[in-house]
Amino acid sequence: SEVATRIFHVRDGEAHQFTCTDGDSLLRAALRAGVPATYECNSGGCGSCKFTLTEGEVRQVQDAPAGLTDRDRRKGRLLACQSVPQSDCTVSLLIDPVDPFHAGLSLPARRVGEVVAERMLTHDLRELSLALDADFLPGQYAMLRRPGGEERAYSMANTPGTGVWQFHIKRVPGGAESGAFVDEIALGDAIEVDGPYGHAHLKATGRDVVCIAGGSGLAPMVSIARGLAAAADASERRLDFFYGGRAPRDLCAGEFVTEVADRLAEITLVDVVSDEAPDDWDGARGFVHEAVAAAGLTDLVDRDIYVAGPPPMTDAVTRLLVRELKVPVDQIHYDRFF
Ligand code: FES
Structure with missing residues (x-):
């Protein structure tokens, strides 16, 4: 009606x-x-x-x-x-003040996308590619619904214009939806996709960038990195990428960082493990915000900083950036999910 x-x-x-x-x-x-x-x-x-x-x-x-x-x-x-x-x-x-970078923003719409490719990125993180001929901006998300399932928000990991929306879906303990997306959905299945949504999309400001991801927040940060690498001024941009997981087996950002490295002026990746790190682990240990602080980047106030992950992580990161490191709030971009 x-x-x-x-x-x-x-x-x-x-x-x-x-x-x-x-x-x-x-x-x-x-x-x-x-x-x-x-x-x-x-x-x-x-x-x-x-x-x-x-x-x-x-x-x-x-x-x-x-x-x-x-x-x-x-x-x-x-x-x-x-x-x-x-x-x-x-x-x-309440109406948002107009985002000066939202010129390329598409209005969200309901569509159906067929699963055309899939692979496991880690033991519990699956990449699903859905055939969809619609636009979005790097860093945005969509609401996905599998046949007979409930709707969930997942961010796109790729860049627009490829005829595919690619998602990284992490199996959440006890999560029926994420479990089904990781273990049951098969090639050829039809997924309802409503989107794009989200404000934490790539802004073409000409600033260098930091991406900070935890857990299931990898996809939008990969999309931001790919979008940055595809921009006309990519060869002048530096990107520092932080990714935190519980254990080394959760971390898979290396492949994506390598993929974009040639097109950027400089890129670093810091892998952070919070729980079980073996003795020979040579990455960072602890929480992602601690790794960001320890990295000692001296120009953070001049960067665009994108953050995605569970709320305690995004809260800790934004507190550090705003209160201690004095990064202007309008240079910190995230959408909060709970
Ligand atoms: Fe409605 Fe988050 S947008 S509660």
């Missing part, structure tokens, strides 16, 4: 009107209509899509999403990514 929603910018009072179809959340309907509502995770976790409902009725996707605090609930706030309009609505939500 189709329902119309009227949106009011909170900042400048300007009104937008658009239609929600196909059971879309308020957030997705807004983004598909080109209304830049604030968001990060699209999955109820980060809380950046809060809004208030002035008129009409919305259905909640999750009863108690982590992105809403008790205080939000008392104040009647809802999450746009978890609210599906059931009637004409009037809502008041």
